[in-house]
Every structure is written in C-alpha cells, then in structure tokens.
Amino acid sequence: MTNPKSVVILGAGAWGSALATVATANDHPxxxxxxxxSETLAAVLEGADIILSAVSMKGVRDVISQVQSLPFSQEIIFVTATKGLDLQTTCTPSQIWQEAFPKNPVVVLSGPNLSQEIQQELPAATVVASSITSAAEVVQLVFSSNRFRVYTNADPLGVELGGTLKNVIAIAAGVCDGLQLGTNAKAALVTRGLTEMVRIGIHWGAKPETFYGLSGLGDLLATCNSPLSRNYQVGYQLGCGKTLTEILAHLQGTAEGINTTEVLMVRSKQQNISMPITEQVYRLLQGEITSRQALEELMLRDIKPEYNY
Structure with missing residues (x-):
C-alpha cells in the first residue's frame, strides 16, 4: 500500500461495519x-482523508450538524452510503452533504451489497459516483479488492436513487412472495418496478441508463430476492397477514423503504409522476388496503403500452 488513506466511518451498524472490514483488509487505517x-467525534475525525456516512436516513442531518461544528479540511472526501430520502425536503443524502460542505467532493457508494454477505467475504460489486471523477477514483482504490469490485460512475444522483427507490419495490416483491403468487407475478412486478424507478429518476434529473447498472437493476435483483433484505422482510410479512406494527417490533435495523415510500408520494403529488406500485405500497403500509387489494388494484389498471416514461 503506497498511499494509505485514513478512513472514518460514521455509523457502526451492519453496513458501516461491513465497509470498515473491506477498507481494513486493504490496509487503510x-x-x-x-x-x-464513548469516543468523541472530534477525536475520531482527526487526520481523516475520507469520511464515510453509513447512518440511517433519520440520523443524517444530526451527524452533518456535528461534523460542521468541527474544523475540517476542504481536501476531505465525503462518502455517503445511506439509501433514503429526507421526508421534509425530499432531498437525497448526497444533496444534503453537498449543501453542508459545498467545497468538498461528495461521493455516493451504492450497489447490490447485502452487508451480511460482505462480512462473510462473499464476492460482490458496487458503484462509487461523483461529479468529481478524481474523488470517485480515490474511493474506488480504497475499497476495491478481489472480493469487492468497485466501479466508478459520473451520475451520482442516478446511483443514489437506484439504491433508494428499489427499497420500495423490494417491499412489493416481499408481499408477492408472502402471498405465494409465483414466479411469473414476481418477474412482472420487478420488471415494472424498474420501469417505475426509471420514470421517477428521469423526472428527478438522473440518467436513465444508470438504472440498468449495478446500483439500479443490480441492487433491485439482490434486494427483491433475499430474506436478508429488511425491506423484503417487511413486505413478506405483510403478505403473510402481519401488521406493520407487529413487523417493526421485531425488525432488526431500519427498513428505509417505508420512509422512502412516504417521501415519493409527496414527490408524486408535487410533480404529477405516475407511481402505481409505490402508491399501492404506500396504501398498504398506511393500513388503507390489504395485500390482496393492492394486487387487484395493480392488475386492474387501464391497459397501456409497455414503455411510456
């Protein structure tokens, strides 16, 4: 290691710990x-080259305010690995970080990365995206290994939205399996879910092709097919007839798709974006309809061409 980087990871949950394991294996402090x-943030951040945030969406603004209160260099690269949206502003985590630190490079890290599999050193790939190519390349080098392949991307918004929007579809996929609807139904749901993600992303200003990469389609496939996904688990148990309150009482960690669904409904009304799957997931989470009723609503929609963004 000719140029080790001092990496600080904010958030010691499963995802933050998994990323810490990857960087440590590459001999970075x-x-x-x-x-x-017990350790203060000031002490931890001293001498940092890269600050990576892996906190849940609800903790992002609080952590940013704490970092802002400390002296820091404009050379520091901020990396956000949070998959969610701010309920008040509908902003993405990277937009919030960039607003707080306008002179620092901000990089998004997102991909089909179930943290438990990363900890087990199973092969995986991810994407680091930034408007500043050199910053993304620095982060790429820190985390790349023979077990963890890291690609760069110049569309941070698209990469970030892919990892965020797929959580809503993962809830729907879990419902599909909980109801035992079969492979045909799930394939249709996930495919139409990707179409919905692209439609939302285009309205947001992201590049449509980004959603067909690792951070979009890749993450969608991983999350919609794994019991390790908390969002999938929420949907699966809803499909089995449990209430959201019962599910959350026993869920370890945060299912970001629940909050994301609520934010997307706000965005849908503001910009008149068609989000049929998101809307049914929202109504289901609100207790307005049952899983079966949500399915019927989707199946009985007006017939239309397949592609109409």
Missing part, C-alpha cells in the same frame, strides 16, 4: 464511530 459509543 479505519476508525468506526457510533453515536452510542
């Missing part, structure tokens, strides 16, 4: 910070 830990 890594410090992991938790809001519940």
């Amino acid at each position: 890594v410090r992991l910070w938790s809001r519940r830990g």
Whole structure:
C-alpha cells in the first residue's frame, strides 16, 4: 500500500461495519464511530482523508450538524452510503452533504451489497459516483479488492436513487412472495418496478441508463430476492397477514423503504409522476388496503403500452 488513506466511518451498524472490514483488509487505517459509543467525534475525525456516512436516513442531518461544528479540511472526501430520502425536503443524502460542505467532493457508494454477505467475504460489486471523477477514483482504490469490485460512475444522483427507490419495490416483491403468487407475478412486478424507478429518476434529473447498472437493476435483483433484505422482510410479512406494527417490533435495523415510500408520494403529488406500485405500497403500509387489494388494484389498471416514461 503506497498511499494509505485514513478512513472514518460514521455509523457502526451492519453496513458501516461491513465497509470498515473491506477498507481494513486493504490496509487503510479505519476508525468506526457510533453515536452510542464513548469516543468523541472530534477525536475520531482527526487526520481523516475520507469520511464515510453509513447512518440511517433519520440520523443524517444530526451527524452533518456535528461534523460542521468541527474544523475540517476542504481536501476531505465525503462518502455517503445511506439509501433514503429526507421526508421534509425530499432531498437525497448526497444533496444534503453537498449543501453542508459545498467545497468538498461528495461521493455516493451504492450497489447490490447485502452487508451480511460482505462480512462473510462473499464476492460482490458496487458503484462509487461523483461529479468529481478524481474523488470517485480515490474511493474506488480504497475499497476495491478481489472480493469487492468497485466501479466508478459520473451520475451520482442516478446511483443514489437506484439504491433508494428499489427499497420500495423490494417491499412489493416481499408481499408477492408472502402471498405465494409465483414466479411469473414476481418477474412482472420487478420488471415494472424498474420501469417505475426509471420514470421517477428521469423526472428527478438522473440518467436513465444508470438504472440498468449495478446500483439500479443490480441492487433491485439482490434486494427483491433475499430474506436478508429488511425491506423484503417487511413486505413478506405483510403478505403473510402481519401488521406493520407487529413487523417493526421485531425488525432488526431500519427498513428505509417505508420512509422512502412516504417521501415519493409527496414527490408524486408535487410533480404529477405516475407511481402505481409505490402508491399501492404506500396504501398498504398506511393500513388503507390489504395485500390482496393492492394486487387487484395493480392488475386492474387501464391497459397501456409497455414503455411510456
């Protein structure tokens, strides 16, 4: 290692810990910070080259305010690995970080990365995206290994939205399996879910081709087919007849798709974007309809051409 980078990871949950393991294996000095830990943020951040945020969406603004209160260099690269949307502003995590630190490079890290599999050192790939190519390439080198392949991308918004929007579709996919609807139904749902993601992304300003890459289609396939996904688990148990309250009482970690669905409904009304799957997931999460009723609503929609963004 000719140029080790000092990496600080904010958030000691499963995802933050998995990324810490990857960077440590590459011989980079890594410090992991938790809001519940004893070490101060100031002490942890001293000398950092890269600050990676892996906190849940609800904790992003609080962590940013704490970092802002400390002296920091404009050379520091901020990396966000949070998959969610801000309920008040509908902003993505990278937009919030960039607004807080306008002179620092911000990189998005997202892909089909179930943290438990990363910890087990199973092969995986991810994407790091930034408007500043050199910053993405630095982060790429820090995390790339023979077990973790990292690609760069120049569309940070698209990469970020892919990882965020697929959580809503993963809830729907879980419902599909919970109802035991079969492979045909799930294939149709996931495919139409990708179409919905692209439609939303285009309205948001992302590049449509980004959603057919690792951070879009790749993450969608991983999350919609794995019991390790918390969003899939929420949907599966809803399909089995449990209430959302019952599910969340026993869920370990955060299912970001629940909050994302609510934000997307706000965005849908503001910009008049058609989000039929998201709408049914929202109504299901709100307790307005049953899983079966949500299915019927989707199947009985007006017939239309396949592609109409």
